[in-house]
Amino acid sequence: MDAAQAARVARDVYGLDGTPNRMETEKDDTFRLTLPDGRRFVLKIANPGESHEELDLQVSVLRHLERHAPDLPVPRVFADLRGRAISGITDANGTRRSVRLMSFLTGTVLDTIRPDAGERREIGRLLARLRLALADFTHPGAGRILAWDVRQLPLLAPLLADVEDAGQRRALETGFARFMDLRPRIDGLRRQVLHNDFSRSNILVDRGMLDRGGPARVSGIIDFGDAVETAIAIDVSTALLNQLPRDAEGREVPDLLAEARQLLAGYLEIAGLTDDELSLIPHLVMGRIVARALLSLWRARMFPDNSRYILRNTGQGWAQLDWFLARGADEMSALLL
Structure with a gap:
């Protein structure tokens, strides 16, 4: 997925207009999304081979940590416009992909x-x-x-x-x-x-x-x-x-x-x-x-x-x-x- 497609996903799924920059990863499409006001997020478009259960495990771990150890420096998960932690899209190749939005940690x-x-x-x-x-x-x-x-x-x-x-x-x-x-x-x-x-x-x-x-x-x-x-x-x-x-x-x-x-x-x-x-x-x-x-x-x-x-x-x-x-x-x- 290229940056232009990622920008559309951010806008359509999360209502965010920003500039995506690709981050190097092994198997998914991950972008640092920078908004005009300077806020930054991580937009992750999963590899089609990753199951919903695998992604839900990751989301559930992060939300558990947010509740029980909020001082640990781990990403926060943000819901889409419909309140979902994991969204579904169809990419330019017609492939169904899962999408997540998380906080961008500096360092x-x-x-x-x-x-x-x-x-x-x-x-x-x-x-x-x-x-x-x-x-x-x-x-x-x-x-x-x-x-x-x-x-x-x-x-x-x-x-x-x-x-x-x-x-x-x-x-x-x-x-x-x-x-x-x-x-x-x-x-x-x-x-x-x-x-x-x-x-x-x-x-x-x-x-x-x-x-x-x-x-x-x-x-x-x-x-x-x-x-x-x-x-x-x-x-x-x-x-x-x-x-x-x-x-x-x-x-x-x-x-x-x-x-x-x-x-x-x-x-x-x-x-x-x-x-x-x-x-x-x-x-x-x-x-x-x-x-x-x-x-x-x-x-x-x-x-x-x-x-x-x-x-x-x-x-x-x-x-x-x-x-x-x-x-x-x-x-x-x-x-x-």
Whole structure:
């Protein structure tokens, strides 16, 4: 969908006359909508393959957080002219699409800067607060099978054969086998509905206070598209993965988790984890690296025009995976204890 079509959707569905600017996303059409008075919104036209139940899960999570944790910096959902949170349109190709309008959160995308220790601890605190706020949340679609839920890594086994580089395939097969050895323990972990994608691309920070001697502030948690009922430890492991060094290739890294521990320390200030969860988290980080590589390589083959965006985090993962594979299972289990 181009900007002109998006402008018509904003006007016809929400009564808003503004200028849409496309935002880079993996599978939907997302625009920052700027009104003449300066107000900004996010207009999301969903991929036709996304079900209404999936979108309703995301909307329901955000509205639950608005009611029960209004101080968390997450987007607000706005109704259309008919009072609906999810609208339906027919695009220029005659395809039915679902539309949502949300608040635009300001800040610097964490993916574009190097976070400091204070920011990492604050990210951990917010992840824990988000978990606690969603502890009693339920939704019919929360139990969906989601490829990005590391609990579902066994379902990605067929993708191993399609990895063209033999060395990369062997590393992924080894990591996959280690995960399978631990599957009974992973299946027994505590579960609830969680964000499941606390990556640097989904966190915004405001460093304005630093200039005045104050603390860094996380100004936004975005993209609840992977929200699902999964293990608490998996949610934490995804956040830790996204704090691993990106330049580990070609240099010795004594402790790959050094900076991730700062995030974990902030998390544990707010919410606890069991020893079993802490012992499994390093293995789950490795499992997420395997899943990310398999899914990204597959999606890049399926959508070559968007391969740059899809593969943006894949390259760094090979050195990270090698670091974990160089350590035995018992050593990995003790990394965070």
